[in-house]
Amino acid sequence: MQPRHQPSTFEAPDFYGIDDLLSQEHKLVRASIRDFVNREIIPCIEDHAQNATFPANIIPKFGQIGAFGPTLPLEFGGGGLDYISYGLMMQEIERGDSGMRSTVSVQSSLVMWPIFAYGTEEQKQKYLPGLAKGELVGCFGLTEPDHGSNPGGLQSNFIERSDYYLLNGSKLWITNAPIADIAIVWAKNEQGSIRGLIVERGMEGFSTAEIHNKWSLRTSATGELVFQDVKVPKENMLPGSNGLKSPLACLDQARYGIAWGAVGAAMDCYESARHYALERSQFGKTIASFQLTQKKLAEMLTEITKAQLLCWRLGMLKNEDKATTAQISMAKRANVEMALNIAREARQIHGGMGITGEYPIMRHMMNLESVVTYEGTHEIHLLILGYDITGIAAFK
Structure with missing residues (x-):
């Protein structure tokens, strides 16, 4: 359709x-x-x-x-x-x-x-x-079934052998897992330090299972990574990785992109709602002429504009290598919340048509329900900001 x-x-x-x-x-x-x-x-x-x-x-x-x-x-x-x-x-x-x-x-x-x-x-x-x-596809293995917001508690581990590391554990909710040729896997060594390993498809004991029946991110390949005595060559260790700060720095890169991406989803919902409001007639005139519809559109535009300015300034800070984790958290959290609210308001402007696949609204709304949770939940980003403000880590 x-x-x-x-x-x-x-x-x-x-x-x-x-x-x-x-x-x-x-x-x-x-x-x-x-x-x-x-x-x-x-x-x-x-x-x-x-x-x-x-x-x-x-x-x-x-x-x-x-x-x-x-x-x-x-x-x-x-x-x-x-x-x-x-x-x-x-x-x-x-x-x-x-x-x-x-x-x-x-x-x-x-x-x-x-x-x-x-x-x-x-x-x-x-x-x-x-x-x-695009000849190779990769995935990032940090989140585990029992460790999402607390990645430092991960249980995946490896022990050193003569010329390889023996890796065991599992990862869950991994984007690209079912199609990945390689996985960047974060696991603890025998000393309890988190290190990064490059695990290749085809290594014995390494398997990926796809997650089905999702109501959100239905076009994304999402799965699980399982490691059962996987022999990872020592040359596949990322030598510069050391401790939880390494995967968290990666997440800063991804969260930055999410802050911008959410604006795109919001823009699509806003534009669809604006066009629909100008075309749809009720009570002898377009619904765009009603005050409550104009209120929704005006508030959507205001929030998108604020998010655009936030992204632009954050981008300038990134270019200067000055963007902090807390600044990235603020943008990710605020912009995804903004996009989700706009998707919901846009759905109301579309009325019943808003739930159909003829318009992108419900697809964006369902997707954003995942985006507001992954790469750090809505609440965790609040606490990252709270820690930056007070110096007190409320999540420890």
Whole structure:
């Protein structure tokens, strides 16, 4: 079923002239990704969501447009772009679908970035070019069945042998797990220190099981990682990783992209609601003429504008390597909450039609129910901010 909300009608709201703050390169990157989303994602994503299928053919296409590792150096297959460009890419891709942005976020921020940041030269040369092209797919194994918000309590572990590490444990709610060629796995060594290992599909004892029956992120491939006496070669250790701070730094990269992506989902809901309100008539006039509808639209635009400014400033701080974990947490939490509220308001403007697949509203709303929880729950981000404000860790 083709959505009645066609991509050709999309007009990104820019009430405060934020485009004036962007470079020509930023605008070219955004235009390229926007065209890609209109062409490759929006026409088919509703069918994939309805059928809970992952569009596997999109992986190499993401590689071709430079969506994987865009901020990494050219020598490793990256795009050499800044963080504003990366944010705009995430914004446009999530306008298409949160599941598609999740696929890209994991590959870029949680797989390629830790290899670049913590890996050896040999590891970078071996994995990064293939990941950048979409010839390899990666996933990030941190969350466990009993350890989500408390990753420091993870139970996955490895012991040292002569020329390999023996890995045991499991990970849950892992994006890209069913299709991944490699997994960046975080586990404790015999001293209890958390280290990163590159685990490859095909290693004996390593299996992935897909999670089915999801009401959210239905276009995303989500699964479990299981390690039963997996022999991981010693050269697959990420030598620069040491302690919980290493995976948390990866999550900062991903959360930054989510802050931008949520704005894209909100924009799509807002634009769909605006068009619908101008077309739908009740009591002899369009519902856009009613005060309560205008109130909803005005508040949506206000919140999107605030989120855009938050993203832009955070992007500038990232470019200067000054963005803190707490600043990223604020943006992730605030922007996802904003997008979820806008999706709910947009659904009301659409009335009964808002629950159908002819419009993107319910798909965005269901997706955002996951986005508000993963990469740090809504509450945990509040407590990260609280710790930054008071110096007291309320979650310990």
